[in-house]
Amino acid sequence: MDDLLLFIISKYNYWVAIILLLIGLYGMISKNNLLKKVISMAIFQSAIFLFYISIGTKQHATIPIIEHGHNGYGADHAVIDVANYANPLPHVLMLTAIVVGVATLGVALAVIQKINQVHDTIEEDEILRNMEE
Amino acid sequence: MNWDASSLWQFNVLLLIMLFILAIAAISIKDLVASAVIFGAYSFIMCLLWTAMLAVDVAFTEAAVGAGVSTVLVLGTALHIKRKSKD
Structure with missing residues (x-):
């Protein structure tokens, strides 16, 4: 029982990622306002980023940069113990995902402004009522 | 190698709790401008968390692109539309 509790507590990053997800x-499904839906989508995305970065991090490690790598010898001569550095592969994947996320956010906000020009509201039920009339 | 991230777990837990509170606040508050600003604060806390989780490259990209550009985009949209939300 203690082992199970320790297992649950020591993975707290993953629990928070699941909660944020x-x-x-919930926001994307239940909120009526389109801007709220877009903000919820961004929160959903960043929860996935949190999950991936949690995979790459290590205890008793440092940032994935080789010390004195440009000290006349070049980085290829440095002795590297992988256990001392966080895994940089999830970082690279998430860098790409962040930039793509901002692009989708920008397009979504542009569509929201256009909808607001046409219907003069961004509440989903009012837009649907306008379209039926 | 004298910097040890595992000694900072209290800091991590504090940031994760703040992240949780800000995420709830950003989608439940009725004023859309306040929602946009809280979303910017959420992105900045996320950036601090990634520095603590040894992902400095992701952290400064998030600070520039997440807390900077997307906050400005959401705030600009919130100021162009009706400010009050029904839910």
């Missing part, structure tokens, strides 16, 4: 999903 569910907050974002």
Whole structure:
């Protein structure tokens, strides 16, 4: 029982990632306002980033940069113990995902402004009522 | 190698709790401008968390692109539309 509790507590990053994911999903489904939906989508995305970065991090490690790598010898001569550095592969994947996320956010906000020009509201039920009339 | 991230777990837990509170606040508050600003604060806390989790490259990209550009975009949209939200 103690082992199970320790297992649950020591993975706290993953629990928070799951909670943020569910907050974002709830907002995307249940909120009526389109801007709220877009903000919920961004929260959902960042929960996924948090999950990936949590995979790459290590205890008793440092940032993935080789010390004195440009000290006349070049980085290829440095002795590297992988256990001393965080894994940089998830970082690189998430860098790309962040930039793509901002692009989708910008397009979504442009569409929201256009909808607001046409219907003069961004509440989903009012837009649907306008379209039926 | 004298900097040890595992000694900072209290800091990590504090940031994760703040992240949780800000995420709830950003989608439940009725004023859309306040929602946009809280979303910017959420992105900045996320940036601090990634520095603590040894992902400095992701952290400064998030600070520039997440807390900077997307906050400005959301705030600009919130100021162009009706400020009050129904839910």
